[in-house]
Amino acid sequence: MTLPLEGVRILDLSAVISGPMATQILADQGADVIKVEAPGPGDIVRYLGPTKNGVNAMFTAVNRNKRGIVLNLKSPEGRQVLIDLVKSADVIVENFRPGTLERLGLGYHQLKAVNAGLIYVAMSGFGDTGPYAKRRVYDPVIQATSGFSDAQASAATGEPQLIQTLACDKTMAITAAQAITAALYAKARGRGGRLVEINMLDSAIAFLWPDAYYNLVFEEGANRSPDFSSFYSIRKTKDGYITMLAISDDEFRATCRAIGRPDLIDDPRFKSVFDRMQNAKPMTDLISGVVVQFATAELMARLEAEDVPHARVLKREAVLTNDQVVANGSVTTFEDPRAGKMRLARNPARFDSEPLPIRRHAPAIGEHTDEVLRELGRSTEEVAKLRAANAVA
DSSP: OOOTTTTOEEEEOOOTTHHHHHHHHHHHTTOEEEEEEOSSSOSGGGGSSOEETTEEHHHHHHHTTEEEEEBOTTSHHHHHHHHHHHTTOSEEEEOSOTTHHHHTTOSHHHHHTTOTTOEEEEEESSOSSSTTTTSOOOHHHHHHHHTHHHHTOOTTTOOOOOOSSOHHHHHHHHHHHHHHHHHHHHHHTTOOOEEEEEEHHHHHHHHHHHHHTGGGSSSSSOOOOOOGGGGOOOEEOSSSEEEEOOOSHHHHHHHHHHTTOGGGGGOGGGSSHHHHHHTHHHHHHHHHHHHTTSOHHHHHHHHHHTTOOEEEOOOHHHHTTOHHHHHHTOEEEEEETTTEEEEEEOOSOEETTEEOOOOSOOOOTTTTHHHHHHHTTOOHHHHHHHHHTTSBO
């Protein structure tokens, strides 16, 4: 099939997760993404977590379908190569600390003079103004600052908790991918290039807002409700764990029947959604005390018969063989030329019912430098001079 972003060229100067994942989404959708790394070890993610024959699992997950080059942006020759690439690019993405590329002569206004139609995407932790703008940022820092950690506080102790995944990095990645697509649409409608600024803190707060912040929406005069997450729980069974959720009155009545406690239907504490929210803890404790008496398979069958939303809590290894995951093709296999067969999560979007293909393995450091330089018209001798000057690798 013709991929939706075929013909779009993106220069990816970003590193770690947020920027690379944003451009990986667009690469999956057909964009020609050229990942630009500095001389030396390259993106630090190449060395985090499991590797095989020099291929890193995390790096592959967010850099597949890209080409890779090495440019020394501290050298004038390396900067000129980037400027030449910008001339034919639609998008450039960077997540340096604010001001870094401007000092190198590669900021938005400087590159816009080279390519008026350029979409320049600046990603940062806290934004480019304010007291935190210059701080070094990793995901847990934003979890702590945005309210993520407070929203995950232990129900038993009230202690804030970190989500055990890079939630804020990935939230910003998805936000950025959507913003880039919107900017590309505007450009296609003749509205030109533009500066797109996204920071992790804003992305995290916006992501949390509809439910985790709903008690702070009205400044005064509104009733306060227990956190929406009071409906959520993992419940222990005789032989495992399950989650089940009943929000509507019908779902609550169905849950009571499924667990053999129809008497709870008429309990005045639980008569309506509002009542159940106000009495979430006693309701949750009561239901959990009943659920623990069931084996998981029996309880799931009873919940299924009553059409109650529920799921067995799966170990990550079990997710790979789950019937629905297999039916969806959520995880696919890919043959890497160095590491052999790898599992990767498939891009969740389908176009005309077709899954998006993995066309390229994640690039080795500088794997496509010569190829990209040839596309710029550089001769073999010119490439050799650039290498000798440590401008490329």
